[in-house]
Amino acid sequence: MTTSNTHPAALVLEARPLTAHNFSAFGTVIGLADPSLPSQSINQGNALRYDLLPDLQLTAQGGWPMLALFRAQARQFPLAVTEVECHALGSQSFVPLGTQRFVVVVAAAGPAPKADDMQAFVTDGRQGIVLAPGTWHHALLAVEGGDFAVIERRADALDCRCEAISAPLQVRLPADLA
Secondary structure, three states, rough: OOOOOOOOOOOOEEEOOOHHHHHHOOOEEEOOOOOOOEEEEOOOOOEEEEEOOOOOOOHHHHOOEEEEEEEEEOOOOEEEEEEHHHHHHHHHHHHOOOOOEEEEEEEOOOOOHHHOOOOOEEEEOEEEEEEOOOOEEEOOOOOOEEEEEEEEEEEOOOOOOOEEEEEEEEEEEEEEEE
């Protein structure tokens, strides 16, 4: 989904820190940064349970939940992005299995996005995400290499639409997050 690390005429998109508020149009942030999240004591008081999302939307049109592990290589930024994908029938979740950060490049569900529709966020290494069905996104962009749990909808028919974006896009990390 990327062609090279830079493109001379690319629109520059700087990733900003991921928060539940600035990501809400695209899905849900997985994490415990909000101390007001409701929890319940379990396991004889040795753990707290936080129910974050009651429905991952994985069963449309005969689909079923699939848990996979991705081993991602670190990417070099700035990074040229030329193509995005969406999954119209189910959500897709990415959760780091360590403290590796990743960049999320997204656009709202709907027609294929233009370069200036895209937004980029960088996680803090302890956050995961759930992309809402239909959200346009780039494939996993690990800042540091590592393993990720991925929960997504599987079915006999593939639910993945890929589209080239209208103009080259260069994703950068701000200096304080590089």
